[in-house]
Amino acid sequence: MNTAGDITSPLMLAHKSMYEGKVAVSHMLGERENVRNDKLMPKIIYSAYEVASVGLTEDQAEDEGYDCAVGVVSFMSNPKAMDDGEDEGFVRLVADRRTGNILGCHIVGPHAGELIHQVVHLMKANIRTDFLASSTFSHPSLSESIVQCAMEVHYGPIGWVKRG
């Protein structure tokens, strides 16, 4: 589709407009393999607690017929967040239980708007949660919470924070 920008949908974001512009121009140049994927659009709220998301929520995924596996890790159990004195918030990873594909991620807390981009590209590359669960992230880092979510998807709850 060779349209771009706020005029195309209610989701009015600068990076969405730029992405759609890039896809539209590549199509005009005959590069049809650059296909738009609206599910990979990160959405960030730059409030006192940053809120960031990409892809489907658990409810949306279930509405689409997925059997979901969810990993949730609080920043209260993340040593970097504790060291920085910013340990409020969480990472929530939604995956397809059957395939291990990541369907969405929702982060509230420190640097949420930066952390979410890791998951955007994992989803774009179809990286599954078993791959992520066996990957190494440095310690202490906020990013560890993302890999721990993938481990939760595989091995069940590993943190001490109660799930809703």
Ligand SMILES: Cc1cc2nc3c(=O)[nH]c(=O)nc-3n(C[C@H](O)[C@H](O)[C@H](O)COP(=O)(O)OP(=O)(O)OC[C@H]3O[C@@H](n4cnc5c(N)ncnc54)[C@H](O)[C@@H]3O)c2cc1C
């Ligand atoms: C105050 C504010 C803060 C924002 N902050 C963020 C943010 O932090 N992050 C984020 O992702 N998004 C943010 N946005 C949204 C973001 O700016 C838009 O989603 C994005 O600019 C849309 O790009 P666009 O190319 O569709 O439209 P625009 O950037 O609005 O560009 C449209 C252009 O068309 C021109 N134009 C209009 N009519 C005509 C005409 N008849 N003939 C010729 N030219 C015309 C206009 O002058 C304008 O230059 C913010 C928006 C506002 C208003």
